[in-house]
Amino acid sequence: MRISVKAPAKINLTLDVLAKRPDGYHEVEMVMTTVDLADRVDLTLRGDGEITLDCSASFVPDDIRNHAYKAAVLLKERYQVREGVHLYIDKQIPVAAGLAGGSSDAAATLRGLNQLWNLGLSLDELAAVGAQIGSDVPFCVYGGTALAKGRGEQITHLNTPAPCWVILAKPPIGVSTADVYGNLRVQEIDNHPLTGQMLRAISEQDFPMMCQALGNVLENVTLSLHPQVRQIKELMMASGADGVLMSGSGPTVFALVQKEAKVHRIYNALRGFVKDVFVARMLGAQEGEMLA
Ligand SMILES: C[C@](O)(CO)[C@H](O)COP(=O)(O)OP(=O)(O)OC[C@H]1O[C@@H](n2ccc(N)nc2=O)[C@H](O)[C@@H]1O
Ligand SMILES: Nc1ncnc2c1ncn2[C@@H]1O[C@H](COP(=O)(O)OP(=O)(O)OP(=O)(O)O)[C@@H](O)[C@H]1O
Structure with missing residues (x-):
């Protein structure tokens, strides 16, 4: 079985930093929105329980350093899933660009595996797993437009902005x-x-x-x-x-x-x-x- 999931880039319409936190992160307040520049993540079920990854951009890591790979490992461990997955990332979002490409790939992987592995999890539960990968991942799980607080993981959904x-x-x-x-x-x-x-x-x-x-x-x-x-x-x-x-x-x-x-x-x-x-x-x- 194989499914494909879109992983859209995000832009920050605002990004404010309120304080430096004792854990080394910063307390932020930011308005983010997704745009239709997107990677595509293909997920193919593996019966042998293995997690593997290929990416169209050869310089992107294909192991646990890849946010999408990490998402699969975390979800598998947390919900004790027996099956595995092969992930293929068709990279369209520029890397290390401020567009949350890796975070969005991780979020798309979480959404796709929820379906492929029949987990029946809510977006809130997927976002909680995503927060362990990076600050932008919870927002990317939901997409759309949101106010993000904390280190980025506290999400309030907003309306669609004026078309532009x-x-x-x-x-x-x-x-x-x-x-x-x-x-x-x-x-x-x-x-x-x-x-x-x-x-x-x-x-x-x-x-x-x-x-x-x-x-x-x-x-x-x-x-x-x-x-x-x-x-x-x-x-x-x-x-x-x-x-x-x-x-x-x-x-x-x-x-x-x-x-x-x-x-x-x-x-x-x-x-x-x-x-x-x-x-x-x-x-x-x-x-x-x-x-x-
Ligand atoms: C710049 C933004 O992309 C704006 O959306 C985010 O604030 C950063 O999100 P991200 O790349 O998912 O960040 P993470 O992977 O969680 O953190 C990378 C590094 O950025 C710094 N970091 C990140 C988020 C935050 N609220 N405070 C921080 O100081 C930390 O040094 C951290 O080690
Ligand atoms: N799936 C992935 N796609 C791209 N880069 C990844 C991925 N997984 C891990 N990385 C690593 O993450 C680093 C940051 O890449 P990414 O494209 O996510 O940055 P970014 O857009 O600046 O993210 P953010 O806006 O969340 O700070 C890269 O150096 C890359 O090696």
């Missing part, structure tokens, strides 16, 4: 999330995003207010480490984007626009500058879509 286009551009650098958080001086943050305004903009589907409320306190840290990220932001703004922000710990920057004509202008301007440029839409549905 999302143009994503990733400069050819990988960014370590741990390094970016490590370089953040929480007491010195002077650009806290307007989270309340973002929540209002989403509930009222107010596109201009959503663009105004975009904000990410990790942006300055990554910008100081990688000046190319600032150049991409400036290029997007000069090409007519309605709102521009870095996603997560970066280095991917996204532009929001409502008029389709602007999409082409921004895309063409960026393609002369970086190779990885994607045009996407925000996903409305809360639960990741099963393909088959």
Whole structure:
């Protein structure tokens, strides 16, 4: 038996850090949404109980370091499953990009195995397993649009934002999330995003207010480490984007626009500058879509 599950990328519409915690993580408050730039995870039942993985991108680890592999191991142990699985990841989301590609693969694996292994678990139960893998995994289990608190695992579901286009551009650098958080001086943050305004903009589907409320306190840290990220932001703004922000710990920057004509202008301007440029839409549905 084989099933395929979509693993969409996420963007952060806001990312605020409130405090550094004694466990080394940071207390965050962030609004996240999924977009239709997605990996695909194929899951094939293995009767011998083994867990194996292949990925279309050869540089992505194919063992326990892979978040999807880890998800399968954790679920198998926790629910004492006898069967195994072969996972194949068709990678479309750029790696180490601030788009939660690995987290989304893990979440898609949890959703797919729930079906393949007939576990009958709720999304809340899958998200609890996901939290053991990474802070972004619980959000990715649900998808859609949400406010995430704690270290990212406390999820409140939100409405679908105003319809718009999302143009994503990733400069050819990988960014370590741990390094970016490590370089953040929480007491010195002077650009806290307007989270309340973002929540209002989403509930009222107010596109201009959503663009105004975009904000990410990790942006300055990554910008100081990688000046190319600032150049991409400036290029997007000069090409007519309605709102521009870095996603997560970066280095991917996204532009929001409502008029389709602007999409082409921004895309063409960026393609002369970086190779990885994607045009996407925000996903409305809360639960990741099963393909088959
Ligand atoms: C930047 C974001 O992607 C925004 O959505 C997340 O906050 C990070 O999510 P993630 O990549 O799933 O993060 P994890 O794999 O849990 O943690 C990677 C590293 O980031 C740092 N980290 C992560 C989350 C958090 N709330 N505080 C942190 O300080 C820690 O040093 C941790 O060792
Ligand atoms: N399934 C996977 N896909 C991509 N990378 C993975 C995967 N599993 C583990 N990794 C490792 O995780 C690291 C981060 O990759 P990922 O693409 O998830 O980063 P990211 O998009 O910045 O994540 P986040 O936004 O959650 O911080 C990579 O260096 C990669 O080696």
